[in-house]
């Protein structure tokens with residue numbers, strides 16, 4: 322009896338919360354249309370086909386707003402680009418687009434590349450050590466995104482503090498995202514105090530970067546007149562959080578797959594060595610002409626899209642590919658499942674970057690950066706960082722996997738994709754060619 326009441330109240334929520342990725346996969350793979358589910362009190366619809374992605378994010382976008390899940394992100398992100406809507410979002414989006422495009426973006430990418438080269442050279446000193454890729458890539462991408470956004474350099478102590486705070490915030494949001502009610506937000510529990518303290522750490526560092534305004538984010542200063550002083554804090558926090566955790570996770574998978582698949586290293590090395598002169602240097606202009614490294618990054622983002630779900634809320638009753646969507650329903654769009662649909666990808670679970678060289682994927686079947694008006698503003702920066710990372714790791718190091726076969730490693734489906742519970746670990750040894758070039 323109790324079990325029946327619980328089932329009626331919670332619906333699919335316990336199964337979803339226990340294994341979000343497994344749940345979405347089981348329900349959507351092979352299905353030609355969106356799948357209705359009941360997540361606690363919420364009616365939800367799982368979307369994992371190209372035509373339904375196109376409908377919600379592009380053609381029928383006026384019928385969908387940002388989901389109520391965004392409210393859970395507000396204590397961290399405030400009213401930044403990810404959480405904002407209406408005029409506030411439009412003004413910030415236009416400002417970010419103009420400050421973070423063209424020459425300014427190229428300058429930011431150049432600065433991020435400088436950080437990458439320096440950090441790769443320093444990594445050589447850690448030869449033989451057991452390295453946790455999530456932490457290593459978290460601090461690296463944090464330093465790169467800070468260089469690109471604020472034109473500032475972080476030392477190792479700063480990046481470790483900011484990375485640590487980012488991890489606490491990420492874990493907390495993952496834990497609370499799908500709860501029907503988040504009591505911790507109302508009560509001063511230990512976990513909630515830790516979360517608040519992590520936010521303060523991030524705010525302190527952001528305030529320090531903003532106190533010497535240069536780089537693309539400084540161009541947002543005029544928005545303060547219209548939207549008040551918090552606008553800079555909120556946009557800087559949003560760009561920092563959105564820009565480091567996502568890229569860090571993709572970077573960790575990229576490096577682990579390189580370690581686990583020597584055949585791919587052999588395939589990439591001639592191209593990578595040409596771009597890095599066999600050593601520790603890298604010319605950002607060369608990044609545009611590296612088809613294999615680019616395909617490697619695309620395949621990582623296909624099978625391990627850091628933003629493995631995005632949410633919208635139906636503003637009106639609608640029908641998507643024959644599935645009824647009631648007003649107010651949560652729409653969960655999953656790039657993870659979309660990128661594995663057997664109808665759109667040959668051997669979907671096989672990691673094979675060659676597929677991106679042989680064919681151009683349907684643009685609605687491959688959406689690691691989303692699509693439509695709210696598509697990722699940092700996509701170009703992220704792609705440049707990941708392609709450059711592939712170049713540097715392949716040309717400077719031999720990589721030894723320490724977490725077993727990559728096919729057996731299952732990421733955790735949190736607020737974004739998290740590392741497998743036992744992590745992604747490797748050892749490195751510096752290649753002879755790179756030693757000579759150094």
Ligand code: HEM
Pocket residue numbers: 402403414466559560561563564565567568571626627628631632688689690691692694695696697698699700702703
């Ligand atoms: C591999 C790395 C990344 C991935 C996979 C990724 C993915 C995404 C996706 C899927 C969206 C769309 C969300 C939606 O439609 O609701 C998005 C939005 C966003 N991304 Fe990224 N992102 C990455 C890197 C970055 C970087 C480096 C930055 C900034 C430096 C960034 C900043 C943002 C922001 C601010 C938005 C919100 C845009 C808006 O709503 O107008 N992202 N990202």
